[in-house]
Amino acid sequence: MKILVPVKRVVDYNVKVRVKPDQSGVDLANVKMSMNPFCEIAVEEAIRLKEKGLAEEIIAVSIGPAQAQETIRTALAMGADRGVHVTTDATVEPLAVAKILKAVAEEEQPGLIILGKQAIDDDTNATGQMLAALLGWPQATFASKVEKDGDALNVTREIDGGLQTLNVALPAIVTTDLRLNEPRYASLPNIMKAKRKPIDAKTPEDYGVDITPRLEVLKVAEPPKRQAGVKVESVADLVAKLKNAGVL
Template sequence: MKILVPVKRVVDYNVKVRVKPDQSGVDLANVKMSMNPFCEIAVEEAIRMKEKGLAEEIVVISIGPTQAQETIRTALAMGADRGILIQTDERVEPLAVAKLLAKVVEEESPELVMLGKQAIDDDSNATGQMLAALLGWPQATFASAVEKEDGSLKVTREIDGGLQTLSVSLPAVVTSDLRLNEPRYASLPNIMKAKRKPIDTKSPDDYGVDISPRLEVIKVSEPPKRKGGVKVETVAELVDKLKNEAGVI
């Protein structure tokens, strides 16, 4: 089984982002970038499936600037076999990403596309679902456990009421949740080996996909600073403050 794992280069989750002075977006100058945490979990799960003998090859793909090669190298150091970079400096929205991934799926013919449920920069949580719709494949989102069965996957996902178990036939699209696993750290020898693994570089034009944005960003602003809390003596006083001061009830 071949597994395709899309990964995204985002601002590191430990970094406090800053808004540009003109409020056109987030300031990325001199900011540490890393692999999206949900994507990292998807890579780890694919590697674990390969270690169990359930997969023969793991192909990692990223869409973004030249620097996204670093993100691919991280996945290769973890244990992926090869990488593909669709290079563009434009902002790529989820639908365009899904269309590009659909073209790559046609070329690579994987049995499973494993990707993070969302990216921590835009929180769109839509690429996996759009990709499954374009391919006409079954999908299992927010996976917290994945088991391989004969010709299918048993996927456990978290819902409001508890846990839901699905059986999806292959080929399929699965998106990973935080509790699926804990990604490994790449060892120094593997990091050195990853530098020699191949990365194919292509462009959106190679696939004939228009990545022009469909959405317009009007303004990006920081959230208002939180005010200090107060202590109340009784429930009646709390209700009074919520009603007359905060105006939420």
């Protein structure tokens, strides 16, 4: 079985982002970029399935500028076998991403697609669901545990009421949550080996996908700064302030 793992290049989660002066977007100049944390979890889960003998090949796919190849190399260093880089400098919205991934899936014929439930840059949380709809495959989102069950998967997912276990027939789409696993660090020998692993270069046009944006960003603004707290003299004062605020 092949496993397809989409990975996204985003601003590193440790970086405090800044809004451009014209409020047209986030300033990415000289900002550290890395693999989306949820994508790292997806790569790790694919590797664990391969280590259990449940998969023969892991393919990492990234859609983005030339620098996104570094993100693919990171996945290869972790344990993926080869990569597909769909090159574009444009901002690609979730629906266009799903259409490109559908074309890649039809070409590669994977038995499973594992991807992060969302990216930390736009928090859209839509690509996995859109891809499942386009392919007509069953889906299990927000996975916190994945187990093989014959020709299907038992996926435990986190919901508002607690945990829910789904049995999904393969091929399927699984999106990963934070508690699924702890991604490994790539060792130096694996980083060197990753440089020799193949990465296929593609473009959205190769797959016949129009990535023209359907949405227009009007303004990007920082959230309002948190106001400083106040000290109270007694519990009675605290209760009074909470009542005045409508909390109690």
